Amino acid sequence: MDPFIDALLAKMTLEEKIGQLNLLTSGWDVTGPTMNEDYKDDIAAGKVGAVFNAFTASYTRSLQKIAVEQTRLGIPLLFGYDVIHGHRTIFPISLGEAASWDLAAIEAAARVAATEAAAEGVHWTFAPMVDIARDPRWGRISEGSGEDVYLSTQIATARVKGFQGEDLAALDTLLACAKHYAAYGQAQGGRDYHTTDMSERELWDTYLPPFQATVEAGVATLMTAFNDLNGVPTTGSAYLLDDILKTRWGFEGFVVTDYTSINEMVPHGFARDNRHATQLAINTGVDMDMQGAVFVDHLKALVLEGKVARDRIDAAARKILAMKYRLGLFDDPYRYMDEDRQQREIYKPENLQAARDMARKSMVLLKNADGLLPLRKNGLSLAVIGPLADSKADMIGSWAAAGDRHDKPVTLLEGIRAAVGDDTKVTYARGGGYEFDDTDRSGFADAMAIARTADVIILAMGEKWDMTGEAASRTSLDLPGTQPALMRALRELGKPMVLVLMNGRPLTINWAATEVDAILETWYAGTMGGFAIADVLFGDYNPSGKLPVTFPRSVGQIPLYYNMKNTGRPYDVNGVEQKYRSRYIDSPNTPLYPFGYGLSYTTFTYSEIRLDSAQMAAGGTLTASVTVTNSGARDGEEVVQLYVRDLVGSVTRPVRELKGFQKIMLKKGQSQTVTFALQPADLAFHRRDMSYGAEAGEFKLFIGGSSEAVKEADFTLLDTVVLRPAHSPQVRALPHYHSTRNPIASLTHE
Ligand code: BGC
Secondary structure, three states: OHHHHHHHHHHOOHHHHHHHOEEEEOEEEOOEEEOOHHHHHHHHOOOOOEEEOOOOHHHHHHHHHHHHHHOOOOOOOEEEEOOOOEOOOEOOOHHHHHOOOOHHHHHHHHHHHHHHHHOEOOOEEOOOEOOOOOOOOOHHHHHOOOOOHHHHHHHHHHHHHHHHOOOOOOOOOOEOEEEEEOOHHHOHHHOOOOOEOOOHHHHHHHHOHHHHHHHHOOOOEEEEOOOEEOOEEHHHOHHHHHHHHHHHOOOOOEEEOOOOOOHHHOOOOOOOOHHHHHHHHHHHOOOEEEOOOHHHHHHHHHHHOOOOOHHHHHHHHHHHHHHHHHOOOOOOOOOOEOHHHHHHHOOOHHHHHHHHHHHHHHOEEEEEHHHOOOOOOOOOEEEEEOOOOOOHHHHOOOOOOOOOOOOOOOOHHHHHHHHOOOOOEEEEEOOOOOOOOOOOOOOHHHHHHHHHOOOEEEEEEEOOHHHOOOOOOOOOOOOOOOHHHHHHHHHOOOOOEEEEEEOOOOOOOHHHHHHOOEEEEOOOOOOOHHHHHHHHHOOOOOOOOOOOOOEOOOHHHOOOOOOOEOOOOOOOOOOOOOOOOOOOOOOOOOOOEOOOOOEOOOOEEEOOOEEOOOEEOOOOOEEEEEEEEEOOOOOEEEEEEEEEEEOOOOOOOEOOEEEEEEEEEEOOOOEEEEEEEEOHHHHOEEOOOOOEEEOOEEEEEEEEOOOOOOEEEEEEEOOOEEEEOOOOHHHHHOHHHHOOOOOOOOOOOO
């Protein structure tokens, strides 16, 4: 590869190199993707290196033809797309997949998505989104894996492996892109694109680990974020892009910006104008400009003025050309564009089956009073009610790539009808609306009428599909529209009632949590959603999902996540009422449903924890075991979770931190011993001096079926183990920094 790229670069003009750094979107119209004619001219002029939002073999081929046949050097285009939770066959939204805690299934889902997308000419997905998110007001919480560092990190790695496979040159793999680097999920007030400001320790302990894991897993690309972090827009942050990503982590792929995020450094008040923004972005380590068109407009002049080194342009172009080479595009620019393969691969029965399987695994049973669920399939009268009960468009959620929203998705009503026996009567009424401004109650009467004669009411409520995702922040987490009123009216009938939730974020469903008999969280379950929900409702699948994110009681509790600090005045929920404690006077501190929580149709009991030793030495391993028994009447799966608490640290430590989990299948009555091995590295954090290590001292260890696991054991770490020496941001101010790889990336902000 290297000699090939050397030779190619030697032939390229400065403009042609800059063209490689330019990523433009294809436009869209009602019939599908189209590209603005000017862009086509830009491709022909060698000013475009990559295109996104273009897919199908024929359309990508038509654009590729322009690049190959009309440009001087015929360098092929790279095609990117947001293939997040499926390409055509849509899987549950990412947060839903995370609720499965099933890494193999998550990897397999990404594999299917890659296979379908690659068959339609796509080379590169803008996924996985690995932003830790602890604020459900932020609509993009739906795109990630929730609030926890450990779980999110494991899932990030699984997704990279699933998308990229073993070999980037294979025809069924995609380049992955870890996004949004970094800390985007902490947007203040949960308002999208808003400021993030946090301690270095919080950044390193909570927000960076999933990114680092994707780099270690060989992720091909990284995307910068829209936010500023501690005063510096991430797209112009030498600290993030140069110091951490390239120098410390040794990332060898290329860095793309988020959509026009270079240009946005101007309104951020960080760059004087687009030219200044361009200079800051390229010099800090951005390789590709998404949709801002500022690299093509300004880089040449900046190079001629001596503000950007020619080497820097070469380095960026080299990285992008290397990815094209690794995909095999220089051998055959059209190798991914094959109508027959496209025909064979998309919506394959195996893909649909995988989507149904993943959807079942993602569902979380939040409540099941008196074992109302599972329902029997025969001899019942079921009233299926709610704005989401028969909605195809909503079923696949936001960021659903090329997924069909009109015909393919199986609605809940369809899923129920397909599941039940002939002697079960299924009636349907939409009942109410889910738009924020819906007030019309004229549909209530129909809903009440069918409910009156039913044995069980099944409500499908939640959020409209586009209420989560990008630019979908909310200040309230209540069910929108007339849904709460409809639910209350129906409750008056005193019938058994099941609430099937479809939503992309935790909702404040306190009333339902008390009043409704059973609640099943189904997120947006994807193309096969209706079948999958029916599988769970009628017991063909025993729910096994666990929440990857805390459900608060109210917006006022946010941020609320399980691994908070204890404070100097912890409030003891079981103790006597005390005023001067860290608490609210109008609400409990506890969540409505905690992280890691989820019920099953069976029950699991845990033995006491057995440790092989009460002490761990540097270089040693401690094993913790429990015996888990399926003590209920059905076969089922349980996610066995291990948490630790470091009792005293050089900085305060969270009350619990997830450090391991295993998903096991147990037949009814069956027991299994589950063993976890812990090493000092598992106990490491950024210490007082910002070194990374585990500190000698006392620890508690908890194992159970949620973050509120009650079985506990104690152990001692005998030695402090430092895994990485201290590094602080100030390191950049030291003189040696300026003599490193990129002399122009100075702190002068010029
Ligand atoms: C989003 C990214 C996405 C990009 C391209 C942006 O608005 O923040 O996540 O990959 O658009 O569609």
